[in-house]
Amino acid sequence: MIAEIYDVARRAYRFRHTSEGRRAVIFMVRAVLHWNTLRELYDFFHETEARKELYERNPFPLEQATRAFFYAGSTVAARIKLIKSHYSFLEERLNQADFVDLGLEHAREIWRSSETDIAWNAHLKLEPGQRKEGLLSVMMAVDHVTLYQIMFWIEQRDGVPTLVIGAMQGPNTENAQDFVREMTKRAHRFRTKNLILYMTQAVARSLGVQRILAVSNVGYYANNHIRRDRKLKTDFGAFWEEAGGWETEDKRFYELPLTLSRKEMDHIPTRKRAVYRRRFAFLDEVDAEIEERVKALMISF
Template identity: 55%
Template sequence: MFLEIYKLGKRIYDLSNWREMHRFVVFMARVLLNFSAIGKLYNWFKDDEQRFSILEKNPFLIEQATRAFFYAGSRLEERVSLICNHIELLQSRFQSEWGKRLAAYDSCYKIWKSKEEDINWYAQLTMEPGQRKEGLLSVMMLLDGNPLYQIIFWLDKDKNGDASMWIGAMQGPNMEDARDIIKDITKRSYRYRTKNLILYMTMAVARALKVKHIYAVSNEGYYAMNHARRDRKLKTDFGEFWEEAGGHKTEDARFYEVPLIEPRKTMEEVPTRKRAVYRKRFAFQDDVDDQIGTNMKKILRG
């Protein structure tokens, strides 16, 4: 078994690069120090033909268990359980082929597309190895193939055993003209902030997956500190954002619970001068719900 994990490690790291070689050595040291738990995880994959085919395509799943990924203070046994539960929930929710493809990080599936003909603006379910520190799957919004916003998540059971979605990170655009692009996208979504829109899409995915809860990392729970500037002030205050979206703190300070459905104002609550914009926004949101619900049904089990 050790030799098999060694071969997986050689596929994860580019051994022609000395930095990658160092990471490979550290990875193998961690495997040796935690061989009982990592060996059980490897055998868990090997005991199921579909799961093992996922691991063969995505060896990062073993690496993720050995490193303090996903959320602050995660323990090895928690990460092993998280990975197993995520894969099992994908297998139970998705049609066999799509569960395998999404878990293996080798596919994307379009869940929404703007109806405006002058823009190539869409959203998809996907995952990139470079995002593996914060999760196992993502809802990504793109413009002409370039990521605008994404929410990275995993599926796991909560303390009550309920199937839940756990948000590990929310990331915005990284491009020179990002401000102008986001300004244009906000206009097209009728003054609906782009980061609210990516959460709205993620909620729709969660409902399609029939999970019972959405949990999201707080500032204390975020794995990395790249949401903070050098002066330690936050670029994004996760707690403030989750609360704006209707969320509340949980007993674990590292997580908020976020509603499955975004609270929506009634027209009586909207100032008269803004009602025309809100009607268009609500119609836009309803289209997002309809498209995601319809497209998700095509790859989910009946």
């Protein structure tokens, strides 16, 4: 037991770095206290060759299970269940090489713009720095600068494969507003935060997910989205509702549609119809390319 725990700590943290060394000690104490439960997750990653390969190069799943991650009020048992569910789902559907790579830090491109003056694309990737909110991300970047990303995991909810969005993050640049404004123009006036959600919905459908949930303000695992005056920096709930979502019985989650609704042309002013036609054509191209790219990662049934 001690050897396995120390091995994870050694691979996950830099012992000589003061804050990480402290975090390593905390992890090891928690892991010892919860080992009877954590053993289930440790054994899970040693049941198949693909999981073994992933675990040998990614020490974080065991660490994630010991920390108050993913959503408010999650328990060690709940985190173990969702981690197992996520990797089981992807292992069943993805080619082994893609499954392992997406469990590490290797990106898989799922969309690329046809524009020639910029490199605008989207990809699936595990970002270790985002492991508090998920196990995989849909990331959209322009010239290698991240524009928006959605962190998520996939778990079984009432026997239904469900993609759960842990958080959404916008650009962290000095000119963030100008950056977003420029890319919104290029997306035919379709807001880029709506576009990253649209891409995530496309990924979910392509993978065979049947339901999408999103963590609410109440359900967010930390309070860093709330300012000192208790006002929200980011109102997750308002955006989920604007995107067609609704609050579930568990106030920590919203449910979102699998497909974004569109305005009927008859309800759009005549002067705006040309813009909407271009926007819808653009979204259809995004949808089709994501489906094609994601299907290429999957096992043929």
